[in-house]
Amino acid sequence: MEIRIKNLSKDFFSEGKRIKALSNVNLTIPANQIFTLLGPSGCGKTTLLRSIVGLETPDSGEIAIGEEIVWAKEKNIFVPPEKRRLSMVFQTYAIWPHMTVFDNVAYPLQTRKEAKDEIRAKVQKTLRFVQLEGFENRPATKLSGGQQQRVALARALVPEPKVILFDEPLSNLDAKLREETRKELRSFLTKLKITAVYVTHDRIEALSLSDAIAVMKDGRMVEIGTPKKIYFDSDHRFVADFIGRANLINGKVIAFEDSYTIVDSSMGTISCQKSPNASVGDAVTLCIRPEFIKVLETDTSEESNIFRGRVESLLFVGDAYEGEIVIADTRLITRIEPTTSVAEGDELILSFDPNHCFVLSK
């Protein structure tokens, strides 16, 4: 089901100060996609999610799920959370400690007063799906973190909702388990025809799980796009910086060539992706991801974007060196092949493909 959000605003009052949690948010979440709300803490992503599910009451605007308007200030509509027929996985999992795994998962069906055998069959099917078969009679608190997480997922899936909401569901797992669960979750969700709204502040989670990502800041939508669009070709400086490690370079457009834009910066003249929005003379910011900067053995002047710099610092992190290289007075973060023989203080020749250097328009 599609979720449409119109002009949604909400203010919080904290210590006498007014904080804009949501500021005139307009958003359409397409049906049957994994849609991620990404942003730093306090950006309003969780407030938006909780408004969709009905646990938070916005100040103004309208929320529609499918054909039904579930909340509209002006029309005085408020469908309480228990009537919205959505499912949600909480950050804390919210597993009820006084119930067994079976009762936790059966709960949504029990509230709908389904027949007992029907409930038993559905719970068993769902537990099989999340690989928790045989755990029915365990007290829910006697499970590991990862297992509790799957109980929470099973409970969300069992009523076969059209929409499922996730509030940072992986943030309480340790790093290794988080990676595994992420993969599992992706495969669970793609198997089902379901709209998933996923809130996270973890960019890797957002990139690897989502069909689309909406980046939020200070209660506003900044940019919406596919993971690749957001990573490789975002329009906003904030988004480019937030979604991954980035070298942001200030410069000025001096010319347009065939398929490139030529920008003058403190490290020299840089060719970058064509940007239709900029015109000659504009001040712009360029974004180059560290992994696209190559170290050259010799100065083959056939390549464009060739720079000489000095290695300021070098950190061996296993799969690469993380180096800081100074070109004139610009500092570039680079990832250097771990087998390269290089040391701090060395002079290096760097280059990068103009297609991987993009102009941020905002």
Next chain:
Amino acid sequence: MNWKMFNTRKALTPSLIAIVGFLTVCPVVMLVFGSFSEGIGAFGKFTLAKYIQSYTDPAFAGIIVNTVIFTLGSGFVATILALFLAYLNTRTNIPFKFLFRIISIIPMMIPHILFSVSWVLLLNPSNGLINLFLREILNLQNSPFNIYTLRGMILVEGLLDLPIAYLILAPAMAAFDVSLEESSKVSGASNLRTLTKVTLPVLRPAILASFILVIVRSLASFAVPSIIGMPGRIYVLATHIYRIIATGFAADYGMAAAVGMSALAASITLIYLYRYLTSESEKYVTISSRGYRPTLIELKNAKYPLFGIVGLLSFVLIVLPVLVLFYTSLVPYSMVPGAKAFSMMNWKHWLEVLRDPISLLSLKNSVFLGIVGATLGVILAIFVSYVIVKVRTPAAGLLESISFLSFSFPGIVIGVGFMWFFVRTPLYATIWSLLIGYIATYLPYGIRPLTSAFVQIHSHLEESSRVCGGGTFYTLRRIVIPLLIPGVVSGWILMATMFVRELTLSVVLSRPGTEVLAVQILRFAEDGLWGKLSALGIMMIFISTAIVIIASLIGMKMTRVAEID
């Protein structure tokens, strides 16, 4: 949304502040006014006469000295014993560790008055069982022990307050950062040196806190001073107040209030010191090495001798009092256990108690107060805890402070304060005056377990139920109430057992017709009717135990057994 509900919610905090404020502040205010009044019939006519009369009494200095020795002594005994036990339990490989849990909980279930009586029965100079036994065996003229001394009072009060001291020290000891000790040992210090140079100094705030809390408790204690102190003519503040209102010459509530003011002031000062120290100790003792179990010290040869001491302590604290009382209730007069004693055993004292109308009335009143009082008290505690944990406004903070205020009030002083109040109302000399006084004094016992229960109910647990399709009442029934029940049950049990045994407040408020168990036991003690006393005492223990068991069973029935870690 639902405006009606919103308004009720808004009104909840102020009305609770009004109720709890009345319960805890009213007796104090009345006490202050009373102390400046000419008499209970002449309330509000200002005079300093009562203060002058109380504090110029030549005997008063002696009473203060007794009180200081008694409270400090009990503080030392309880804290040192508790420190010893806590160290053995958390830091050594002493066997049968479950005993420590028993030591820390069970003695609280034996009423203080009965514990004191059992020591009188063992060690009183004329016919204490141990004295009789030693006299027989060693052929002595005089009894070797006399419980009716300050030393006797300190010993018994120290043992009574041991569980409290242990419950403060054991967690502090368990949360102790072991790496501090390890670094001492790495530096070449022995176990003993590490203990005295590192462990104890780091634990100092917790040790002081336990010491001060025991002092507060012994200052408020009435059972030991009345059962053990008064026969030896050793008076402390609590018994001095009691003497002013209950014995000899006409009761003078003005003078009682004037004396009570100094007990109250001392108590409040000590509690503030205690609060300060506990917040200090939280700063001091940090848990830094998480999930890392401290290495236990190998006791080797000392293992079983030390365990012997622990075993003896648990015997003295738990088994001995009940045993002595039961024995005394069966023999016609004090005699050393033996063939002769066993041949003379009968149920005479029990039957006499069951035929004594006042004893029966006190049984009825105490059971009523226990069940009805605890039920009303827990209902109030549920609302108060809800506001404290879930509302969290400045007003809720105020409610929290006034709710725990009564912790620092000595019971007998509060009793005098309430007397000044009730005498002006139709509640005077009714069972309801006792009920109100009990709830006011013991409300914190109900609030503690309930606040922990509310803390455990994370808002996500309720929200998750709503999203799953459960409405407000469905969520209340299936999530909130089942999770609250363990807290409700333990709050109810704590209050009910406190009410069944209540002594200090009751000696002031109880009047003919509203006798309660502990007061009746005190009367028997004053008349030296040890046999009847013991029979009634065993009934009291039996009732408390029955209440605990039945309430736990009901609680278990109401919620399916939840394995909550």
